[in-house]
Amino acid sequence: MIEIIDFLFAEEQMFTTVTLILLIALLIGNILADKYRKYEIIDANGAVELMNDEDLIILDVREKKERKAGYIDGDTHIPLANVKNKLDTLDKDKTVLVYCRSGSRSSHIAGLLTRNEFENVYNLKGGIQAWKRAKLPVKT
Secondary structure (H helix, E strand, C coil): CHHHHHHHCCHHHHHHHHHHHHHHHHHHHHHHHHHHCCCEEECHHHHHHHCCCCCCEEEECCCHHHHHHCECCCCEECCHHHHHHHHHHCCCCCCEEEECCCCHHHHHHHHHHHHCCCCCEEEECCHHHHHHHCCCCCEC
16 A cells, blocks of 8 residues: 555656546546436437426527527527526526527526526537437427
């Protein structure tokens, strides 16, 4: 055991050891984030099933210029930077499906919504890109 510790903390191994520790910390952080996430990640087909709910809010958090590439019919557009200030315009009792271009920004907003007492929140995995890959309808 002492040999392993000496090896890991030897001057010529310090960069590798620090890198290993950071990778382990990131892995643990991702595991914990998934465990405590209060919204669900849903694929395009699952999103279509959600659309049977008449009270569904489809929230596009992309920038206005990104919508020129297409958007999901019937959505509500609130750019990411404005969502926090417009939370009171969204009904907390409704199911919310959040999307962006790839699913990253919408993940951030899905977390924001759940922290602000929205109960039924879904993030579209892969965003509008996944929606298009699934050959689902897009408005332009």
